[in-house]
Amino acid sequence: MDTTDIGITSTTIDTTTTTTVKRRDPPPLNVYVRIRPFINDELERGENQKLLHIIDEKHISVKVSPTTNNNIRNIQVSCNEYEVTRIFDHHCTQKELFEQILEQPTNEIFTGSNWLLCTLGLTNSGKTHTMFGTAEEPGLIPQCLQRIFLNVGENIDDKVLFKPDGLENLMPTTDCNLDLEINARNYIFKDDKNNKRRIRLPNIVQQQNSFQDLTIEDEYYSIWISFFELYNENILDLLVQPKDMKIRKNLRLMQNDHSTIIKNLIQIPVFDIKEAEDIIKFGYSNRATSKTNLNEASSRSHAVLCITLITINEFHEDPIMSHMYICDLAGNEPSTGTGKQLAETCNINTSLMTFKDCIRILNENQTTKKQMLVPYRNSILTSIFRPFFVGRGRTIICCNVNPCATFVTQTNDLLKFCALAQKTIIVPNEPKTGVGGLIRQQRKSKQKGPKRLVKNGPLKEKNKKDIINNDDEMEELGIQSIDGSSSFTIPTDVKSINYWKYCTKKALDLLQKQASNRRMFMIQLHCCYAVEKLSQYNVDPSETSVSGLSSGAFFATQIQVAFSATIKGAGIVAGGPYDCGAQMSYTSCMYTSTPPIAKSISNTMSWSSNKIDNIENLAKHKVYMISGTSDSTIGTSVMNQLYKYYVTDGQFIPSANVVFKKDLQSAHTFPTDFDSAGNNGCGSTSSPYISNCGFDGAEAILEHIYGPLKPRNNGVLSGKFIEFSQAEFLTNPRSSGMGDTAWIYVPKSCADGQTCKLHIAYHGCAQGYEKVGDKFVKNTGYNRWADTNNIIVLYPQAIATNTISMGGGASLPNANGCWDWIGWYGSDFDVKSGKQSTTTKKMIDRITNGFNPIDAPAGLDVTGTTDNSVSLVWRQVSGASGFNVYRNGDKVNNGLINGIMFTDNNLNSGTTYTYTVKAVSSTGAESTSSNSVSVKTTGEPPAIEAPNGLTVTGVTFNSITLQWESATGAQKYNVYRNGNKLVDVGITSYTDTGLNSATDYLYQVSAVKDSQESPKSNEVKATTLAEKICFKDSNYNHVTAGRAYHSSGYAYAIDINIPTSSDRTPLRRHQCFKKHELQILHQSYIQDSYPSIDVLQQLALQLNVSVEKVRQWFKNRRHSDKQKKRTTTHEH
Structure with a gap:
């Protein structure tokens, strides 16, 4: 046999692998190798003889003796090299393994795909650890479940309308066919203290009436768990009660060419991840294990976990069922022992040998005309998974390797099989009749003849205009049905009723196709981009404040007044009096108007302690107001009325608590003192309505409300921006002018549990995420101060709607995504019961629910x-x-x-x-x-004091910038890194370069005067960034065209990003895309290389990036294609 057939590297070139084939071949098996680390006992025995060498991420070599001598100290070495899909060394974490192996398949079961993951390896090679892991390092199964429930979100099918029938078919549920599932759940959850999980399924059964009871908005899912083992060639259910374990019945395998059913297998519906984990733990405790020569608790059976997903979709009449099979194969080992254990070992080795034989013969059938019979039926294991071997699902093999020298021969055999399997292509072989495949009912096209005709027949060749306008043409086109049945005809006479019936059918077919495309788009969003739920933090509820710009300022005032017992202060930038939009036309509350406030004050007083909190709370509030001298949208005259509402007329807040800054020469914008991407000049009223005015509005507002602040962080923020679901707090938020998601910035100190404050920042009209991306979230300056002052910043999101408001007698649609300050979504918009107000309060309550007060120490x-x-x-x-x-x-x-x-x-x-x-x-x-x-302290003070205020002001992947306050009389400063003097400088800043990426460094500085050195300053810690690289010059065109990818998902590149050729536009780090993002962009580019702004915005929303980033990618791609076209033309 040629060595290339078994994966050993050879200098012989296999020309058959380089033949160009126009059609797309089915993908080969995905085969991964994971090498576990040595344990101390193995190192003491001298097992680490470095016989395994990882050449690169796909190639590994093994030094092995050609003899059967296993004396580890006298091996005569020869070297074999093997290729697989990916190799992971002992440094690979469980999370990294899941992301590389199972993350994409887990997402793809939501599109109807079916997957099988098998682990192979010797006993004690780490297979079970890979599958299940530990609480600290969860394995593939827990991470798979977590991703599934994350993708499902709130769309769980609580009515359980369908259940799996065996491993293939579906059946509607009734009040009498769920007895097995109810009994199993009752036992497994018998210790549930609140009894909720035990009675959940029976209650669902009682509430069921029919399929029409389910109101389907998009998609709903039910998730089912089955868990069985193959022990001594018997199928045994792991979810039976312990009393039935000793007399467990061998389940019967029923199989033909079209279906595979395990009779009476228990499949249990689960409604959250905790239920799924508890059921799997229950089944795992029933699995057969025993002590072997290689492992104290060796798995003596093949364990098979099946996670079934049933999808009910508004665009399909029938539900769709897909599966994720995860099979933990028992380790093969020498046939030693006696009696029962010897029988176990023989059966394990036999089933594994059959599994390998099936792969081997499938591989050989690829290259020979005479097709050998694949021995599926020689083992229960291969019989069950036969559908995957005939292409009705995708297969992944994960080989766990024991690196010990004692088992190098077995390791070599295993890697030889891996290399063979990796070259095996499984050709789909669906049955000609019956249902389509083992795992699910295939999606069937509802188009028959017309679809085929449009693609290949006369209709494609005819001009559409000619057909419609040719009144004299009466011929009918005879077309053979796509399913082989009798032919039918398509009339071409526009006066014929049959013609219009046909056109109607074509229109309906097109609508169905559009609905299917919409569904696939939603699946991509659902699988590739899942938002989080809003978490709770240790936030003091009494330290909550609000601010806003424009409509956000009006709304911030409404929240402040309505929930005055919760809010302690407000920042109002270009806003107006409370309740103004309900009393008069909105135009009277804008521009240079002077809106009357008597009714607003009267309503505030009459609603106190009823529609709004007690207004006496306002006396403790602090308010900072900003009105720009060039603001013609909300002029100073409007804000003067707000001041009167607060102080002079309303007398709700003492004048000492209100600051009114009205000398800032700004337009209708949020003022900052720094430049950022997309920000404008101070006199500009244009998107994104954030400007550098040399005045830090965020600092002024926060410091007035909370008191003196620590210096802001001008470098890399310590915390995390989190997008969370607003739908959790408001059903169908879009109908109330709120987006599906919002943002929150959580400093690291707050995420670590320190006591924090909460500030809520409301954007203005045309300033939400759907309009300007994350600019308001990231460019207003709030986060810089929040990072160093333990403040969480919440950014709720409003969206544009066609809702017409009659507030104050004026009709106005909310076309710019404003906050409701005139009554778009109800007349109670400015009191506690308003939809947007209530939603905000629910978010505040969630965030502050983790508050854990503790008394301050006394008597210091x-x-x-x-x-x-x-x-x-x-x-x-x-x-x-x-x-x-x-x-x-x-x-x-x-x-x-x-x-x-x-x-x-x-x-x-x-x-x-x-x-x-x-x-x-x-x-x-x-x-x-x-x-x-x-x-x-005692003694004389030093001649020169230590510098104060050492801070980190900038961080890159290889540099850290420091800054400190000057010391009186200092002539120079010594900079220390990790306790060692680094350099002396004559200024109060320094940039340390040439550092390692993703590395921690400690810094101090001291002052020097007349050769006398002061004590060292405070110590600061900084971590360089992880180096994310975008392209290298040699494959620049491939990357910009979306054809080259890094193994970890990023495009190849160098960090400096300076191309050697002057005609190439540099691709900066912020323009990096991950592989699945590039695939989405590539498909869009094929459809339209010059997309409209609407398409760019839609892609930006889908990928969670800025519109400019998407626009730049299209520009680079077009540039690359033009260069390629010029080169081709020149060659011709």
Whole structure:
């Protein structure tokens, strides 16, 4: 046999593999190899002889003796090289493995695909760990379930209208055919304290009436779990009760050319991931294991988990069923032992041998005219999975490798099989009659003859105009039905009723096709881009504030007044009086008007403690108002009335609590003091309505509400932007002018459990995500201050609708996605019951629900001082798990202090320090500060003091920029990295270059005067960015054309991104796309290389990127195609 047939590298060139074939061949098997790490016992035995060598991500070599001598110290080495789909070494995490192997297949079952994942390997090679993992490192199965339920979201079929019938067919459920499932759930969940999970399915059965009971808006899913093992060539259900385990019945396999059914197999519906995990844990505990020579708890059976997805869709009459099979194959090993264990080993080895024989013969049948019979029926294992071997589903093989030298011969055999399997192409072989495949009912086209005619027949060749206008043409075109039945005719006489019947049918067919395309588009969004649920955080509810611009400013005032017991302050940029839009035409609340406020004040007082919170709460509020001198949309005269509402006329808020800035020379825009992508000049009223006015509006608002702030973070933010579902808080949010999703920025400190504040920022009209992308979310400056001051920023999202408002007697559609300040979505828009108001309050309640208050330490006192230390003591706090000590506002201790005493060392002599202490709860939340104490160390102060305020102002993948405050009299500064002096500089900033990517570094600085060095400053930690590269010059055109991809999903590139040729446009890092994103863009480019702005916006929304990023990709792609065309023309 030629060595290329078994995967061993050879210099012989197999010309058959390079033949150009016009049709697309079926994809080969995906075969992955994972090498587990050595354990200590194996290292002590000398098993690590480096016999395995990973050449690259697809090739591996094995040093092995050609003899059967397994003496690991006397191996005569020869080297074999094998190729597979992907190789993972012992550094690969469970998450990385799932993303490479199973993430895409899991998403594809939502499109009706069926997948089988098998693990192969010796006993003790890590197969079960790969499948199940641990609580800290979940395996493929838990991650697969998590992704499925994430994709399903809220669209679970709570009525369970259909159930799987065996492994293939579907059947409607009734009140009498779910007894088996109900009994199984009742037992597995018998310990459920609230009894909810046990009674859930019986309640569903009682509530069922018919299929019409389900109101289908898009798609609903039901998820079913079955779990069985193949033990000694018997099929045994793992979901039976323990009392039935000893006398478990062998389930009967019923099979023909068209179907495979395991009689009486239990399949249980699950409604959340916790139920699925509990059922799998129950079945796993029933699996057969025993002690072997290689493993203390070796799996003695093949375990098969089947996750079934039933999809009910509004565009299909019949539900669709698809499956994910995950098979944990028992490890093959030498046939040792006696009795029962020997029989187990023989049956395991036999079934694995049959599995390999099937793959081998399928591979050989690819290259020979005489087709050998594939021995599916020689084993129960291969009989069950026969449909996958005939192409009715896709197969993945994951081979786990034990790296020990003792088993190098078996490892070599396993890798030889892997290489063979990787070259095997399974050709689909659907049955000619009956249902279409094992796993699901195939989607059937409802078009018959006409579809074929349009594609290949006379209608394609005729000009459409000629057919319609030729009144004299009476001939009829005879067409053979696509299913082979009798022919039918298509009339071409426009006066014939049959002609118009045909046109009507064609129109209906087209509508169905459009609906199918819409469904596929939604599946792509659903599978590739799943939003999160809004989480709860340790946020003090009393530290909640709001702000807004334009309609967002009007709405912020409404929220402030309606929920005054919750809100502590507001920032109003270009807004107007409360309730203004309900009292008069909206135009009277805008421009240079002076809207009357008497009715607004009267309503506020009469609604107090009823429609709105008690207005006495407003007396404690702080408000910061900004009106631009060039703002002609909401002029200063309008905001003057708001000030009167708050202070002079309404007298709701003391004047000392309200700041009104009206000297800023800005237009109708949000003011900042920095430039960012898309921001305008200060005098511009244009999208995205954010401008550099040399004034930080975010700082002014937050500092007025919360008091002095720590310096903002001008570098890379520590936290995370999270897109979450607004639909969780409001049914059908679009009908109420709110988007399906919104955004929140969570600083790392808040994600880690520290006590935080909450600020809600409302965008203006034409400023939401659907209009300007993430510019308002990221470019207003709020996040820079939030990052260093423990503030979470919530960005709710409004959308445009055709809803007509009659607020104040004026008719106006909400075409620009404004917040409701004139009554678009109900007359109660400006009180607590308003739809948008209630939704905001629900979000606030969710975020603040994690608040964990803890008392501040009391009695902080100094117990002693030296020339370089201060000792402190304080009282114990109930419920505290530890304490943090702060010196001059900066935390001193690295880990938590367990006791109530602390000594701060390495201080300067003769220097005054101020201390506070905070208690820390079990969740990591900090209390407020204790009383402060100031103390001076003994001795003389140093000749020069240490620099203050060392901060990180910039980070790249290979550099970190530092900045600090100047020290009096300093002539230069020493910069220290990781405790070692790096450089001395004469300015108060420094950029450290040539660093490693994704690496932590510690920095300090000291001042130097007349050769005398001060103490070192505070220490700061910074982490360089992970290097994400976009292209390299050698394959630039391929990348921009969407044809080249990095193995981890990014396009190949270098970070500097400076092409060597001047005619190439640089592709910056922010223009990177992942593989699935490039595929979507590529398909759109084929349809239209110059897409409209609507198409660009739709793609940007789908990919969660900016419109400019999508536009630049199309520009690069067109440039690449033009260059290629010029080259081709020149060659000709």
